[in-house]
Amino acid sequence: MNFFHPRVDFQGNDPRPAKTQFPLYSYAVAAAYRLFGENDSWGRAVSALFGGLSAVALYVFARSLVGEGPALFAALAYCAIPLRVYFMRAVMPESMAIFFLLVCLHSSRRWSQRGDFFPWGLSACAAGAMAPLLKLPYLMLLLPVPAVFLERDGWGFLRKKEAWIFSGSALAAVAAWYGHIVRGAGTLMEEKGLFLGEMDWLGQWTSLGFWTTHFLSRFPELLTTYPGLVFFFAGGWACWKAKDGRRGPETRFLGVWLAATAAYIVLCGKYGRVHQYASLPFAPVNAVFIGAGIALLKERWGKSRALTALLWSLVLAMPVHASLRIRHWYRSDDLWVFRAASRVAEVSGPDDLFYVNSQDQPIALYHIRRRGFVGRLTPSLDRLEWARGNGARFLLAPTHVPEDNWAEVGPVLDRKFRVLVRDPDFTLYELGREKG
Numbered sequence: 001m002n003f004f005h006p007r008v009d010f011q012g013n014d015p016r017p018a019k020t021q022f023p024l025y026s027y028a029v030a031a032a033y034r035l036f037g038e039n040d041s042w043g044r045a046v047s048a049l050f051g052g053l054s055a056v057a058l059y060v061f062a063r064s065l066v067g068e069g070p071a072l073f074a075a076l077a078y079c080a081i082p083l084r085v086y087f088m089r090a091v092m093p094e095s096m097a098i099f100f101l102l103v104c105l106h107s108s109r110r111w112s113q114r115g116d117f118f119p120w121g122l123s124a125c126a127a128g129a130m131a132p133l134l135k136l137p138y139l140m141l142l143l144p145v146p147a148v149f150l151e152r153d154g155w156g157f158l159r160k161k162e163a164w165i166f167s168g169s170a171l172a173a174v175a176a177w178y179g180h181i182v183r184g185a186g187t188l189m190e191e192k193g194l195f196l197g198e199m200d201w202l203g204q205w206t207s208l209g210f211w212t213t214h215f216l217s218r219f220p221e222l223l224t225t226y227p228g229l230v231f232f233f234a235g236g237w238a239c240w241k242a243k244d245g246r247r248g249p250e251t252r253f254l255g256v257w258l259a260a261t262a263a264y265i266v267l268c269g270k271y272g273r274v275h276q277y278a279s280l281p282f283a284p285v286n287a288v289f290i291g292a293g294i295a296l297l298k299e300r301w302g303k304s305r306a307l308t309a310l311l312w313s314l315v316l317a318m319p320v321h322a323s324l325r326i327r328h329w330y331r332s333d334d335l336w337v338f339r340a341a342s343r344v345a346e347v348s349g350p351d352d353l354f355y356v357n358s359q360d361q362p363i364a365l366y367h368i369r370r371r372g373f374v375g376r377l378t379p380s381l382d383r384l385e386w387a388r389g390n391g392a393r394f395l396l397a398p399t400h401v402p403e404d405n406w407a408e409v410g411p412v413l414d415r416k417f418r419v420l421v422r423d424p425d426f427t428l429y430e431l432g433r434e435k436g
Contacts, residue, residue, distance in 0.1 A: 001030055004180065009365040010374045012353055012390050017184040022133035022177050025093035043091035050095040051088030054102055055079055058284050061106040065250040066292045070235075074291025077231070082322040083222040083276060084283040086329055094280050097134040101141055102284060103127040108145045109253070111162065112152050125166055129173035136178075137268055141281055142170060143260040144253060151249050199269035213273055214265055223282045224290065225321040227314040232286060234293030257285050336425035337367040340396060343421045343428060344368045348394055355387045355431070357397040357409065364396060377409045381416075388431050394420075395429040 006023045020026070025046070032042035055075050062071035078084060088095040104127035111120035124145070132139035145166055149157035157163050204210040220229045239251040261281050265272045272278040294315060301307035344354070354372035356364045365372055373387040377397075384395065397413065399406050413429055421428035 001027060001034075003027055006181075008185075009362050009371045011185040012371065012373055012387070012392070014185040014390075017181050019181050019184045019186055021093070021136055022130075024130070025096045025134060028096075029091065040091060044089050047091060047095045048089045050099045051084070054088070054095060054099040054284070057099055057102040057106065058287060061102055062288045062291060064106065064109065065254060066239075066288060066295070069298075070288075070291040070295040072291070073294040074287045077228060077290040077294070077318065078284060078287035080225065080319040080322050081223060081228070081283045081287060082225065082326045083218075083280055085322050086326050087277045087280055090277075092277065093134045094277055097131050097138055098280060098284065100127040100130040100134065101138060101281070104131060104142065105144055105257070108148050108166065112148045117165075121162065121165065125169040128166060128170045132170060132174050133177055136174070137264065137271075137278070138281070139170070139174065140264040140267060141260055143263070144257045147253065147256040151252065198271050201267075201269045204269045204273060205266070210273055214279070218276065218279055219282070221325055222276065223279060224286050225318045225325075227317040227321060228286075228290050230314060231290040231293030231297070234296050235289035235291065236293075238292050238296040239289070254285070254288060258289070261285055334363065334367075336398070336400070336423070337364050339423060340364070340426050340428070341368045343423070344370060344394075344396070347420050347428065347430075352393045353387075353391045355384055355392045355395045357395065357406075358401070359403055364398070368396065376403070376405055378405065379408050379412050381409075381412065384431075393431055395431055397427045397429065398425060399423075399427055400425045 003023065005017045006020045006026065008018045008020065011018055028046050029043045032046055033039070036042050055078055058078050059071050059075035062074040065071075066074070088098075104124050107120045107124035107127060111117070111124050114120060128142055128145065131141070146157065146163055149160060149163050153160055220226055224232050239254055242248065242251050264281060265279055268278050294311070297311050298308075301311050348354070348370070350369070352370065354365065354368065354370045356372065356374045357377045358364055358374055359376045362374065365374060372392055373383075373390070375383050377384055384392075395413065395417065397406065397410070399410065410427070413427070416434050417429040417431060418435065419427060420430050
C-alpha cells in the first residue's frame with residue numbers, strides 16, 4: 001500500500017494514482033483488512049468507531065455551548081438521528097470527516113478563548129485540514145471558525161495571525177493533495193460536466209422539489225425525526241432567548257453553524273439532493289438544538305406528571321422513528337454478486353481485467369474480487385471497445401437493473417461475444433475473439 005499513490009479497482013492497469021479524496025479512511029480500512037482479513041465488517045467497524053468518537057466529540061463540544069445536561073441529551077439524540085444511524089456504519093469516510101469537523105470547531109473556540117496554539121490551535125488547524133481532505137465539500141463547513149474570531153475581535157480579526165494560520169493551513173493542505181493527484185487516473189469525482197451535471201445549481205435552485213426534498217422531507221424525517229423536530233424548535237427558542245444573555249456568544253455560534261450547514265447543502269446542488277449522505281453534517285448541529293430543547297422542556301414540564309410522561313414518550317419515540325424510517329435500507333438488492341463471484345472464480349484468474357456494465361462503479365468489481373472498468377454501456381459499445389483495447393478480457397452484465405440499459409445492450413452483446421454464464425440476474429461474456 002502506497003499512501004500517496006492510491007489505486008481503485010476500476011482504473012484497470014493504469015499506473016497513475018487515482019484522483020481520489022485524501023485516502024486516510026480507505027487506508028484505515030485497508031489496514032484492518034490486512035490485520036483481520038478482507039471482510040466488509042471491518043470497514044463498518046472503522047466507520048462505527050469514528051461514529052462513536054464523533055458522539056463523544058459532540059458531547060464535549062456541546063458542553064461548552066449549552067451546558068452539561070443539554071450536551072448529554074444532544075449526544076444521545078445524535079445517536080438516534082436516522083441518517084447518522086445508517087451512514088456512520090457504512091463503508092464511507094463520512095464518519096471520520098464529521099469527527100474531524102467537530103474536533104476542529106471545538107478546538108477553534110478553545111483557541112480563540114485561551115490564545116494557546118498548543119494544543120488548541122494545532123488541533124484546530126490539523127482537524128480543519130483533514131475534514132475537507134476527506135470530503136472536499138466540507139470546506140464550506142469551516143465557516144464557523146472565522147466567525148469565532150469575528151465574535152472576539154470584530155473585523156479586526158482579519159489582521160490577526162490566527163485567522164490566516166487556520167485558513168492557510170486548510171487551503172494549503174487541500175491544494176497540496178489535489179495538486180498532487182490532479183494528473184492521476186479519473187474516478188467518480190472527475191466526471192465531465194461536474195458543475196453543470198453533478199451540481200446543476202441553476203436547475204436545482206429553481207426547482208421547488210429541491211427545497212422541499214431538503215427542508216420539508218429529509219430534514220424532519222432523516223435529520224431530526226418528527227418527535228425530535230419538536231425538541232429542535234424548542235431548543236431554537238431557548239437559544240434565541242439566550243442570545244443576548246450569559247451564553248450569547250455560544251448561541252450566536254450555533255446560529256452560524258446551522259446557517260453554514262444549510263448553505264453547504266444548498267451549494268451541493270444536485271449532488272446533495274441525489275446523495276442523502278451529503279446531508280449528514282446537519283446531524284451534529286441539529287442534535288445540539290434537540291438536546292437544548294429536551295433540557296428546556298424537562299425544566300418547564302418537570303412539575304407535571306402528564307407533561308413529564310409526554311416528554312419522555314417523545315424522547316423514546318426518536319429511536320423508534322429512526323428504526324421504522326430506515327429499516328428497508330438494510331435490505332440488499334445485490335445478493336446476485338455473490339453468485340457472480342463464484343462463477344467469475346471458475347472462468348478467470350486474479351489478474352484478469354473485467355468490464356462491468358453498471359452505473360454503480362466499484363460495487364460489483366469489489367465483490368467479484370477483480371479489477372477492471374465500469375460504466376453503463378450504450379448499443380454502440382464505444383467504451384467497451386476502449387476497455388478491450390486496455391486489456392479487458394471479460395464482461396459482467398447485470399440483467400435485472402433497467403437503468404443499466406440491458407434491454408438495448410443485451411442483444412448487441414449476445415450477437416458479438418461468447419456467453420460463458422447466463423444467470424437470471426447477470427450474464428458473463430468472454431471478450432476475446434468476436435463471434436463470426
